[in-house]
Amino acid sequence: MNALRKAGFAVGELPPGPGCAISDVPGVQVGHCTLREGDGPRTVRTGVTCVLPPGDPYAEPLPASVFVLHGYGKATGLWQVAHMGALETPILLTNTLGAFRCADAVVSWTLDRHRHARSVNPVVLECNDGFLSMIESRPVTESHGLQALSAATAGVVEGCVGAGTGMVAYELKSGVGTASCSVDSWTVGAVALPNMGRREDFRFLGTRPDLSAVPRVRREEGGSVVVVLATDAPLSSRQLDFLARRGALGLARTGAPADTGSGDFLVAFSTGYRLPRGEARSRAEVLGDENEVLRGLLRGAAQAAEEAVLSALLAAETTTGRDGRTAYALPWAAVG
Amino acid sequence: MNALRKAGFAVGELPPGPGCAISDVPGVQVGHCTLREGDGPRTVRTGVTCVLPPGDPYAEPLPASVFVLHGYGKATGLWQVAHMGALETPILLTNTLGAFRCADAVVSWTLDRHRHARSVNPVVLECNDGFLSMIESRPVTESHGLQALSAATAGVVEGCVGAGTGMVAYELKSGVGTASCSVDSWTVGAVALPNMGRREDFRFLGTRPDLSAVPRVRREEGGSVVVVLATDAPLSSRQLDFLARRGALGLARTGAPADTGSGDFLVAFSTGYRLPRGEARSRAEVLGDENEVLRGLLRGAAQAAEEAVLSALLAAETTTGRDGRTAYALPWAAVG
Amino acid sequence: MNALRKAGFAVGELPPGPGCAISDVPGVQVGHCTLREGDGPRTVRTGVTCVLPPGDPYAEPLPASVFVLHGYGKATGLWQVAHMGALETPILLTNTLGAFRCADAVVSWTLDRHRHARSVNPVVLECNDGFLSMIESRPVTESHGLQALSAATAGVVEGCVGAGTGMVAYELKSGVGTASCSVDSWTVGAVALPNMGRREDFRFLGTRPDLSAVPRVRREEGGSVVVVLATDAPLSSRQLDFLARRGALGLARTGAPADTGSGDFLVAFSTGYRLPRGEARSRAEVLGDENEVLRGLLRGAAQAAEEAVLSALLAAETTTGRDGRTAYALPWAAVG
């Protein structure tokens, strides 16, 4: 159960899956590698989070798509996913300057499994944790990416772990959050890494909680938010583009401003069928565009993204980082 | 003052302009031509609304851009606006099947003023009012488009007028709405034509009002919502793309689902400078991307779009249309 | 046989279909309505051309996509085709200011066949024939659009007919052209309406013919070129996006400059399967992305687009239009 449901809240009308997590989509796993080191100016509060699709994504890519609400970001792999409609690797989330070493980790992970592979398209998303963490020392290495991949499990941990370790959103301590919705016999799940917004932007289930007792945190770095959406429903890559766009509606409902220095990137994939490499014919039976179930899944994507953001905030803990700066957790009492 | 402010509500933290309307952007005018005819199966409840920029948009186009959240729609003129970053005509809003006659009206309007013009790019947005109006009889003609243009005034009328006459949103009677925000010395204004969503999607200032006493309206046609944003701030067409995208955040906050049969089109233009036709050099001084005022304007675009949608609902009146179908207005008491 | 093959030329390595025309894609038809009226300043040299897919495109839309190389143009219907990946109407080609009346003609045509339709997405492409024709008098009406649709036949006529009547390309008289390629058991066909470029841009099968004896035509209007591609191969809408992009490669090989006032719009559709309206599930078996046949079809799209442009020029006849201006046909001797 995610932090939001544990705290007794619910977003929207759709029921959550049994675990209130992206792993309610069968076979999807999440892993973290957390870095908490040092103090003073050299404090490191960062890490890597992976979203691992089931099966062998390189041999049998998954239908996928991408939506970029505001494109100030360093994500890798997205042009190919957007253009070809296929995901061929796990997805890593990390800090801005660690993105390329994580991409290299995904290449290594794939070559370990397919040693004759000569082209790999790693998908890495990132947010900037430079307020709490000495990002410019580039603490994340390829090894940390591989550790996150090794740690993948169906038991998704939220909060200040992995890529969430150093995140700050709405001037509150943030982290990693997850959520899911059931729609008919299908599930749509989300992992969010919220790192955006100012205090006055924040909306908790549509309301503006009284946070006057919580010290504010005004950072210089641009914020961002990235979301991974997964579903077991058989959707075309075009419909996954729709799904990714609906994730942005969920972000908006938490108050996400999509600031000019923000990278608001959303990736969506389906485990409902595969696009095996090199096949002469590609067969798919997907939901019709006017199918009521598809409409529900799109609403579910918005709901899961909103819930994953709020759950990330509720799961986070007050954290002191670089130069003694402290980002305070959202007090459950303030939103109760 | 728009219906929302009249009812005593406020959206967001930014102050509205003096008229709470898009006409707070100096020189921007709005006009309506309303068609209410017949009864029974031949009932017509439709019309045309225009947004008229100041000056001569054909001789001196305005910087502009477009964002399409979901592209099931028949809007005209948008590829050229998106590609060239310039708006050279007024913008008309109407019903789905009337879009092309309104485009022709904009061509006529422009040729009247520039008789040697050989290329005109009319911008027309549309939503489907077929639930209340006999849309397939195509009651809107070029003449109605010209009447809306002639009626343009700084005193913006909201509700069941012009293109808003037959609109239905969240299973409530909708119409045309407007709003504005002041940011520093600039204004961002919006006109919205909400025609989307189901009852359970609706959020009024973040909450779900109790509408159990209001009969539901389940239509077959896809819904849509279109928004025009205007600002006097000097923004590049790229920044106006940002602005249009932020309008979609405002839609999301009212619960807009962006359904698979929905055309969610947003157009943004600036009156802050001009792009005179045929100039050898184009000069502009725009806000820097990291300027705090730009950040405010982007938040203002989301706020104005949200407010314009809610105001359209508050301004609307219960309307009976085609085949005796009735769409009920949002009771102010339900949201008070 | 198209004019290019009649003249003894061949483009590329792929064999043409039996008719060297888009109608080699089974069921695809082309029709023209030609307007040649008046003289002096009121001369009209314009018309409408339709590309009619087989079957009932409204009941059973065809997979489709769009590529816009340069977006200075007034085409209608393209956002929805691009977003939804489906074509639900015939495609009309006409002059710039006639686009909206032709869109209305397509709406009428569809409502005639589906009288309860409340949403129709007409696809109309256009180029500007204002050099030879009094475009600003708007001679094309809805009726001409319907006439072109009624005239559709598998026997495609090229040259100065329909929308090609007033076209000028590379400072030569242009018109409508068509071509096709066979790839494995499939066909890809093209219709082109070239209206772009200067004399020095022109390349005929890669060479620059000596046209010093042909008077030059320097117009003020921006040029454009539009292309319709059809195939019977079962391609996804994403692959049809690829196909449309390859059409632009063919344009480039004729020297198309994609000038800043040019609308270079390409639409591609497949007759290989259908997307019936309202189905709960959409089933498709399409070619794999790495299938050698798909690679051939993409090359075929480039070849057919190049050939259709050159054939339009070879089929055109010297034409005198507005204000006594004459555009001269490409002398076959110059390229022989």
Next chain:
Amino acid sequence: MNALRKAGFAVGELPPGPGCAISDVPGVQVGHCTLREGDGPRTVRTGVTCVLPPGDPYAEPLPASVFVLHGYGKATGLWQVAHMGALETPILLTNTLGAFRCADAVVSWTLDRHRHARSVNPVVLECNDGFLSMIESRPVTESHGLQALSAATAGVVEGCVGAGTGMVAYELKSGVGTASCSVDSWTVGAVALPNMGRREDFRFLGTRPDLSAVPRVRREEGGSVVVVLATDAPLSSRQLDFLARRGALGLARTGAPADTGSGDFLVAFSTGYRLPRGEARSRAEVLGDENEVLRGLLRGAAQAAEEAVLSALLAAETTTGRDGRTAYALPWAAVG
């Protein structure tokens, strides 16, 4: 002088700059780091090439844009360039699996110069040299990226150097090529890394040379081609999008097929003005869209891209790589 001009050929009508190279754009430099090691299955034939803009791109980003003809590729940094219209780093070119280490090199290079930077958007383009080089051993490291940057000079070396070391195009040995055009008082320059196409696709100045004496090379890897365009003309990022698109026209004229496994990425930047970080106002005076000089620059971009591809082929030398495979150079006699 580039290899094409040395060989006595010319592309198009526009005159080249004095060096026939991208460095004719004042201040633009190119550097290479070449890796030629080993033999048999472990042969390495690869490297890194940099395009270094003048000045300090991080403190004062350059207006820039991107066009992706076919998006099967691993380029980094392009979403931000496309969305924000600004380039803040040098551009590196390398092999597919080396892209992320080169991105890390650009981050290091930038942090060396701006040690408080917390966000860097490195632009890296890549093609796959796995036919001649053991790409899966990932021979390129961050250090090689830095070496290419250190080696930057106005004297551009073409052929089998840097990223061009292992490239193969049209089943001929390829490499790095460069070219430039003068338009009015401005220059547009190109660097191309051609790695695409089959023998039968190839067009040399529009013709198909007789290459029957040159052994064919049929690889399994998808090919690609990447192009960097630079100009000193003051263009908006929107106009640089136009410029990048015209580069694709040049590729098409050499026969580039944009295969389904191809990453055809083009980046364009202007040195004509700067977008200094953090400014409250951004001022620019750019060419008007209807300016004849802009039209010339767009044609120049197509010409320079075509010429850079052909020059890369003419500058390349027959190379034996992995597993004794040999790619043969284009014999000058075959095209003479």
